[in-house]
Amino acid sequence: MPMHAAATLAAPRAPLTVTEVETPAPATDEVLVRVRAAAINPVDWVIQGTGRITYRWLRTPAVLGSDIAGEVIAVGADVTRFRVGQRVFGLATGTDRGRDPLREGAFQHSSILLERLTAPTPESLTDAEAAVFPLGLSTAACALFQPQHLGLRMPGTPASAAAPEVVVVWGGSTSVGMNAIQLARAAGYTVVSTASAKNAEAVSALGAEAVVDHGSPSAVADMVAAVGGRPVAGAVALGAGSTDACLDVLSRAGGTRLAMASTPVSLDSLAGGRHLFPAMLPVFTRIGLATVRSSLRARRLGIHAGFVWGSSLRDDEMGPRLWRETVPRMLADGSLRPAPSPLVVGDGLEAVQGALDRQRAGVSAQKVVVRL
Ligand SMILES: NC(=O)c1ccc[n+]([C@@H]2O[C@H](COP(=O)([O-])OP(=O)(O)OC[C@H]3O[C@@H](n4cnc5c(N)ncnc54)[C@H](OP(=O)(O)O)[C@@H]3O)[C@@H](O)[C@H]2O)c1
The missing domain is CATH 3.90.180.10 (Medium-chain alcohol dehydrogenases, catalytic domain)
Incomplete structure (x- = not known):
C-alpha cells in the first residue's frame, strides 16, 4: 500500500x-x-x-x-x-x-x-x-443560492427586467463575504456590505456599491441608508453580532430572508484554552440562548433565517453547477478573483x-x- x-x-x-x-x-x-x-x-x-x-x-x-x-x-x-x-x-x-x-x-x-x-x-x-x-466560495454560494437560504438566481441565469435587488453582505471583508460579494454581483444583484475602514476599498473593488464600517455605532442605520429603499433580496450574516445586525437591517429596510454562517459567540478562546470542560458550559449556554433569541425574533419579524453549512452543496444540484460551470466561467471572464x-x-x-x-x-x- x-x-x-x-x-x-x-x-x-x-x-x-x-x-x-x-x-x-x-x-x-x-x-x-x-x-x-x-x-x-x-x-x-x-x-x-x-x-x-x-x-x-x-x-x-x-x-x-x-x-x-x-x-x-x-x-x-x-x-x-x-x-x-x-x-x-x-x-x-x-x-x-x-x-x-x-x-x-x-x-x-x-x-x-x-x-x-x-x-x-x-x-x-x-x-x-x-x-x-474552496470553503469561502462554497459557503457563500450556499448562503446566496440554496433555496432554503436566500434562493437567489445563480450567475449565468438571466435577470428579470425589474430593477436589480439589493443583497446585504454583513462581514464583506471575511473570506466568505468577499466571495459572496463577487457571486452576487455576477448574478446581477446590487451588493451593500460592511468592513472595517481599512478594508473598505478592497471590498468595494470586489463590487460592493456601499461599504459600511461594522465597528461604527451607526452601522445599522448606515446600512439601511445604503439600501436606500430599494427591494432587498436578503442578507448574509458573517461575524460576531452579524445576525442581530442583519435582523435590524431587514426589519427596517425590508427583506425577509437571512442566511447565517457564524456562531453568535466565537469559539476561539475555547479552542485555544487548556481545558474544554468546564469552560465550554458558559460559552455553549450563551450560543444556545443567543440562537433561540434570534430565531424567535426572526419569526416575530416574519424573516426566514437559517444556518448555512458550507459543504452541504456536496449533496445538491448547486454544488456541481457551481464548481463545474460557474467557477470556471467566472475565472475566465475575470468576475471572480482570489x-x-x-x-x-x-x-x-x-x-x-x-x-x-x-x-x-x-x-x-x-x-x-x-x-x-
Ligand atoms: N457555516 C459554515 O459552513 C461556515 C463556513 C465558513 C466560515 N464560516 C464562518 O463564517 C465566518 C467568516 O469566516 P471566514 O473564514 O470568512 O472568516 P475570516 O476571513 O477569518 O474573517 C476575518 C474577517 O472578519 C471580519 N470581522 C471581524 N469581526 C466582524 C464582525 N463583528 N462583523 C463582521 N465582520 C467581522 C474582519 O473584518 P475587518 O478586519 O474588516 O474588521 C476580518 O477581515 C466565521 O464566523 C466562520 O466561522 C461558516
Whole structure:
C-alpha cells in the first residue's frame, strides 16, 4: 500500500503531528490530488479544539482542512473532466458526517477530491491563490443560492427586467463575504456590505456599491441608508453580532430572508484554552440562548433565517453547477478573483499547526495558506 505524509490530528485537542498515512485510490467520481497549497479556515481550529462537542461524529486520527490546490495524480473511472498532471483546486469534505477524514483532507500530501467539487486552476493563478477559494466560495454560494437560504438566481441565469435587488453582505471583508460579494454581483444583484475602514476599498473593488464600517455605532442605520429603499433580496450574516445586525437591517429596510454562517459567540478562546470542560458550559449556554433569541425574533419579524453549512452543496444540484460551470466561467471572464489574498505563513506539513494558530489569532482580509 503506498503511503504519504500528513499533518494528523491523532486525538481530540492534540497538536497536529506529521505521520505517514495510506494513500487512497480514487472512487469512480473522485480525483486524487498532490496537494501543493492548503488554506486555513476557522473551522479547522474549531474542530481541533472543540470537535468532541461540535463534530461528535469525527473519529481520530483525522486529517483536517477543506481548501486544496494542487495537481491530479489519479482519476476515478467515471472522471472525464480532469487528467493526470492537471492543476486543480477544490473543496475537501472529509470532516463531514459520513465522510472519511483520512482520505479527504487538505493538510496532507495526497488527498481525494470529489470531481463535482473541483475546478481547473487557471494558468494565471498560483496554487496559493487558488487555495483561498474552496470553503469561502462554497459557503457563500450556499448562503446566496440554496433555496432554503436566500434562493437567489445563480450567475449565468438571466435577470428579470425589474430593477436589480439589493443583497446585504454583513462581514464583506471575511473570506466568505468577499466571495459572496463577487457571486452576487455576477448574478446581477446590487451588493451593500460592511468592513472595517481599512478594508473598505478592497471590498468595494470586489463590487460592493456601499461599504459600511461594522465597528461604527451607526452601522445599522448606515446600512439601511445604503439600501436606500430599494427591494432587498436578503442578507448574509458573517461575524460576531452579524445576525442581530442583519435582523435590524431587514426589519427596517425590508427583506425577509437571512442566511447565517457564524456562531453568535466565537469559539476561539475555547479552542485555544487548556481545558474544554468546564469552560465550554458558559460559552455553549450563551450560543444556545443567543440562537433561540434570534430565531424567535426572526419569526416575530416574519424573516426566514437559517444556518448555512458550507459543504452541504456536496449533496445538491448547486454544488456541481457551481464548481463545474460557474467557477470556471467566472475565472475566465475575470468576475471572480482570489480574495482575500493569500498570506503564506510557511512551507511544509510542519507549518500547518502554526498556520491554524495564526488563523485563530485573527486575520483581516487575508487567507492563511501553507505551501506543501
Ligand atoms: N457555516 C459554515 O459552513 C461556515 C463556513 C465558513 C466560515 N464560516 C464562518 O463564517 C465566518 C467568516 O469566516 P471566514 O473564514 O470568512 O472568516 P475570516 O476571513 O477569518 O474573517 C476575518 C474577517 O472578519 C471580519 N470581522 C471581524 N469581526 C466582524 C464582525 N463583528 N462583523 C463582521 N465582520 C467581522 C474582519 O473584518 P475587518 O478586519 O474588516 O474588521 C476580518 O477581515 C466565521 O464566523 C466562520 O466561522 C461558516
